[in-house]
Amino acid sequence: MTAEAVILICASLVGFYMAANIGANDLANAMGTSVGSRAITIRQAVIISIIANALGAVLAGAHVTNTISKGIIDPSLFKEADRFIAGMFASLLSAGIWVNISTYLGLPVSTTHSIVGAVIGFGIMSIGIGNINWGKVIPIVLSWIISPVSGAIISGCIYHFIEKKILFSDDPYSSAKSYSPILIFLVFVVLILSVIFKGLKNLNLNLTLPKALLISTPISAVIGIFGRHYIEWQINRISSFDERGYTPVERLFAQLQLLTACYVAFAHGANDVANAVGPWAAIFSAVKTKSISVKVHVPFWMLLIGGIAVGGGLMAFGENVIRTIGENITEINPVRGFCAEFGAATTILICSRLGLPISTTHVLVGSVIGIGIARGMGTLDLRVLKNIIASWIITLPFTIVLSMILYRILLYLI
Amino acid sequence: MRLLISSLFFKSPFENVKLHADKIKQCTMLFKNAIHAHMKGNFDEFERITDQVARFESEADAIKRNIRNHLPKGILMPVDKFQLFQYIKEQDRVMDEIEESLFWLSYRHEKIPEELRDDFTQLIDLVIKPVNRLPELVSQTITYFRTRSNEDRNKVKSIIRDIRQWEREADLVERELKLKIFSTVKNAISVFYLIRLTELIGSIADHAENASDMMRAMIAR
Numbered sequence: 299m300t301a302e303a304v305i306l307i308c309a310s311l312v313g314f315y316m317a318a319n320i321g322a323n324d325l326a327n328a329m330g331t332s333v334g335s336r337a338i339t340i341r342q343a344v345i346i347s348i349i350a351n352a353l354g355a356v357l358a359g360a361h362v363t364n365t366i367s368k369g370i371i372d373p374s375l376f377k378e379a380d381r382f383i384a385g386m387f388a389s390l391l392s393a394g395i396w397v398n399i400s401t402y403l404g405l406p407v408s409t410t411h412s413i414v415g416a417v418i419g420f421g422i423m424s425i426g427i428g429n430i431n432w433g434k435v436i437p438i439v440l441s442w443i444i445s446p447v448s449g450a451i452i453s454g455c456i457y458h459f460i461e462k463k464i465l466f467s468d469d470p471y472s473s474a475k476s477y478s479p480i481l482i483f484l485v486f487v488v489l490i491l492s493v494i495f496k497g498l499k500n501l502n503l504n505l506t507l508p509k510a511l512l513i514s515t516p517i518s519a520v521i522g523i524f525g526r527h528y529i530e531w532q533i534n535r536i537s538s539f540d541e542r543g544y545t546p547v548e549r550l551f552a553q554l555q556l557l558t559a560c561y562v563a564f565a566h567g568a569n570d571v572a573n574a575v576g577p578w579a580a581i582f583s584a585v586k587t588k589s590i591s592v593k594v595h596v597p598f599w600m601l602l603i604g605g606i607a608v609g610g611g612l613m614a615f616g617e618n619v620i621r622t623i624g625e626n627i628t629e630i631n632p633v634r635g636f637c638a639e640f641g642a643a644t645t646i647l648i649c650s651r652l653g654l655p656i657s658t659t660h661v662l663v664g665s666v667i668g669i670g671i672a673r674g675m676g677t678l679d680l681r682v683l684k685n686i687i688a689s690w691i692i693t694l695p696f697t698i699v700l701s702m703i704l705y706r707i708l709l710y711l712i
Numbered sequence: 713m714r715l716l717i718s719s720l721f722f723k724s725p726f727e728n729v730k731l732h733a734d735k736i737k738q739c740t741m742l743f744k745n746a747i748h749a750h751m752k753g754n755f756d757e758f759e760r761i762t763d764q765v766a767r768f769e770s771e772a773d774a775i776k777r778n779i780r781n782h783l784p785k786g787i788l789m790p791v792d793k794f795q796l797f798q799y800i801k802e803q804d805r806v807m808d809e810i811e812e813s814l815f816w817l818s819y820r821h822e823k824i825p826e827e828l829r830d831d832f833t834q835l836i837d838l839v840i841k842p843v844n845r846l847p848e849l850v851s852q853t854i855t856y857f858r859t860r861s862n863e864d865r866n867k868v869k870s871i872i873r874d875i876r877q878w879e880r881e882a883d884l885v886e887r888e889l890k891l892k893i894f895s896t897v898k899n900a901i902s903v904f905y906l907i908r909l910t911e912l913i914g915s916i917a918d919h920a921e922n923a924s925d926m927m928r929a930m931i932a933r
Binding site for chain 1: 718719720721722723724725784785786787788789790857858859860861862863933
């Protein structure tokens, strides 16, 4: 076996490791609200995750990625490809280890922030602390505030609207039925807009917002009208709803939650799979071309495998975790779960459209709390926020130091 | 391994409030039996049941303390924490008054006069009714907080109305009974003994009503 082949195999293994950890931490959290409300089973969560996540990665993922995450360091400063490859290795591995540890401890870290921290770490060791673009760290710090706050505001408003218009009405089930086309319509508008903005970039279709709205509105309207009848048919058909002790309104929202669960997995595939696949693709490109380019084309098959690996990670590590969620969270019901997921999805779309940095998990946490503040979420333990803030802050120093150490060791080995 | 999303959720204190209400309901039958035993002059049986009630009271007290001690700062609930504490305090007072009435009876082994027994039985029946609805009140409120529907909220309100109605009836019976005690019993010690007993029994319903009023405040929109 040639040295090249060994490097590529190792890179693939480390890439898989990172992808699986992303699935076990990020995606398990994202699916937790759906499983917690019993709108979907654990098996369905795993299947939805694998399919929707892979679709998200392929259709809307970044097909062209910066070799060095978010332009934190300038690749042209690297003279030798070897050092660059070793650095990328160290980054993937240390980000993977950090996400693994935090999954074990139950901490909600951002996978994006982990990989950024790891890149900074090896950057310090290789090109020096002065050559790092520290300005790029500001968006990360901003994201700590923007993600949960915007998630909380948007989800809280959605819950408030649903409470006023549906739950408090004299006949909640009929109100839910009459509002369901609008809700389905909105979910699809958000879904189609994010595919257009993120996905069709790959087809070089740069649509403006009015044009994108012009496409998504009629499609969503048609789906909304037919979707209502489909949902009614499903509600009458599925007998397991009775076992779950749902009220009629909850049955309807359980159907809507199936949609939002798919969307959350899709959005996750689009945004976060790149964290594992990007560095992996960068190593492949550097090994093959023996040079370092600023931008690397990520092949279709890599995105597909990355998406599946993330879903597989959920199956391998996350299944037990979401099982305990299903048993522990009795406070979530489909109405609350729908609001949290739809709110999170909308927040992710709006913020990424505005160019604001956000993290899927952090947005979802904000959404749950936002609904709690609107008095719609049973009993919440806000003391957990301390752990959350701690884990956000620790992510950067931990991955920086770990990646520095691993980089040193790798250089020694080469 | 655990997940953040699950650690965000805290065990609802209402489950324990329901347990507390259940404990009280278990005592109402005992309370009635104890007073009947006393009326028949069966004081051994009376003491036995009173001990049983006292045991239930201390168990209920432990549940109450558990609720209070396990709601640290930073817990976000659909209701105000102090409203919940007020509620549980009033619900606990119901239990205290049941126990206190039995204790009061036990201080003097004097049978309740024949001509007042029916009135006491009537008062006890009226006082027990609202107390027996408390577990239902709590579980219906739990349902309302889950569904947030008007229908479930109206069910809570109707239980509260029933409780208020019975309390009012118990008040009337209490007043008539007091009048009757003053007109029929001539011994001053007996009058004091019976009047105080009547007041203690009447206050059981008062506290059940206070508890339900707090519940009404918690479900206010």
